[in-house]
């Protein structure tokens with residue numbers, strides 16, 4: 001791509017840059033609204049050394065016309081009631097719509113060259129430039145200082161700027177932001193449980209799993225999954241996203257598959273990022289990734305799995321990596337169990353860029369599912385300021401948010417809200433049309449709503465769907481040499497993603513295109529979900545949203561019934 005884009009741009013190159021330079025060589029502060037104190041779990045360590053490498057993604061501004069055309073396409077191809085449903089764009093067609101103005105890209109590329117930066121790559125959609133450079137060079141380029149930051153509980157160190165960064169004005173004019181040199185990631189917060197679960201059912205993983213834990217067999221029974229596909233020729237694919245040292249070893253995955261009698265095995269077919277072969281999963285260090293991979297494959301059987309790994313959590317970097325994959329290689333369903341609070345983003349440009357990236361996935365026919373969070377309505381920020389703290393990307397209208405449930409009794413049957421499950425209403429994004437009726441129905445259902453000054457009545461409601469997440473019947477995860485019980489929407493997310501990949505298999509086997517962005521389909525097909533009507537997500541404070549009949553801000557439309565959905569998708 002780099003070759004193509006640079007060749008394309010040569011003609012307009014020099015004139016534009018020189019003109020811009022003459023106007024001004026002063027600099028502009030970028031993302032001034034990002035406050036480091038919003039994520040207090042990271043503390044500043046030593047200044048970056050020569051040996052440290054910074055990878056940064058320079059996000060160019062889109063034209064209003066390009067963004068509007070992407071938006072129009074995204075909603076049309078995602079809506080089962082639209083004549084263009086399923087008519088997705090190829091990567092090249094998408095680039096034609098959304099690419100940054102050629103002069104803008106030339107400005108950035110020529111600036112990098114003039115600064116002696118040689119290791120950079122233009123994104124496939126011609127709207128971002130990834131630079132990889134030694135820390136001292138990055139400090140000069142962005143006029144800032146980089147430090148090591150250490151997490152207070154997780155064994156993690158990341159490189160971030162200690163103060164806002166700046167760009168030359170002529171570059172800043174064409175750039176929204178540089179991701180992710182200033183923002184701190186949240187460490188996944190899966191809950192590890194050692195005790196037995198409350199379930200009264202036999203284990204299909206033998207004595208490896210404690211009594212009452214959730215196993216692949218429990219999911220198969222509850223969500224009517226039938227047999228996992230053993231051969232997949234339809235083209236259905238799925239992917240997990242992992243960050244921050246969350247990797248896996250083939251041995252652990254094989255052990256899980258054989259202990260739980262999964263005939264299709266559990267393996268990663270395509271690894272993007274470092275090879276897992278060289279990696280050691282210290283006990284507990286890989287819980288998130290092992291949970292995701294074991295359970296998406298337990299549901300999806302032989303559907304090919306791609307694991308997209310990057311060492312530092314960056315939504316934009318992840319999205320760019322996936323969007324750079326060509327049409328044959330881009331996985332169709334993505335499960336991401338990482339998130340933050342809206343409050344911890346603060347940059348409108350940042351959330352705008354994330355939404356644009358998500359819309360690109362949908363325009364190409366790919367589905368994105370995120371865990372809705374594990375702290376109830378108060379989010380990662382907590383109940384300190386009394387108000388609810390919506391999750392990001394939970395509150396983004398452009399993805400599918402997956403909340404959490406527990407079993408109602410000790411039997412495999414009806415579910416209730418998991419008290420810790422993320423849910424609520426965005427403070428940033430309005431109510432998208434696909435859920436307008438459902439959200440209005442919830443507010444007028446007569447259910448007791450929390451005091452109006454704690455949440456946003458005009459915001460996008462989430463989650464959209466949910467699945468078992470609870471610690472009441474924790475997921476049985478091979479977590480290294482031993483098994484652990486694990487709870488969280490981090491578990492619900494790969495399960496629902498696996499189910500939608502199975503539904504893609506059904507649809508694509510019938511000669512139809514994949515489901516793409518799922519929400520219009522989900523809200524138009526309530527009959528395909530087990531409605532969850534009890535419980536409240538008020539884990540960390542006095543208030544929360546109650547589940548009720550129909551959509552609610554605790555469990556969304558409910559949990560999937562594969563048998564019913566398989567009839568509805570074709």
Ligand SMILES: *[C@@H]1O[C@H](CO)[C@@H](O)[C@H](O)[C@H]1NC(C)=O
Nearest residue numbers: 154155156157245282283285
């Ligand atoms: C922390 O991480 C480092 C590098 O990833 C590893 O060498 C070390 O053993 C880890 N420490 C613990 C306590 O897990």
Ligand SMILES: *[C@@H]1O[C@H](CO)[C@@H](O)[C@H](O)[C@H]1NC(C)=O
Nearest residue numbers: 426427428429430456458459
């Ligand atoms: C409520 O949400 C809307 C977007 O729907 C936003 O514009 C507004 O600022 C939010 N209000 C508060 C108090 O956060």
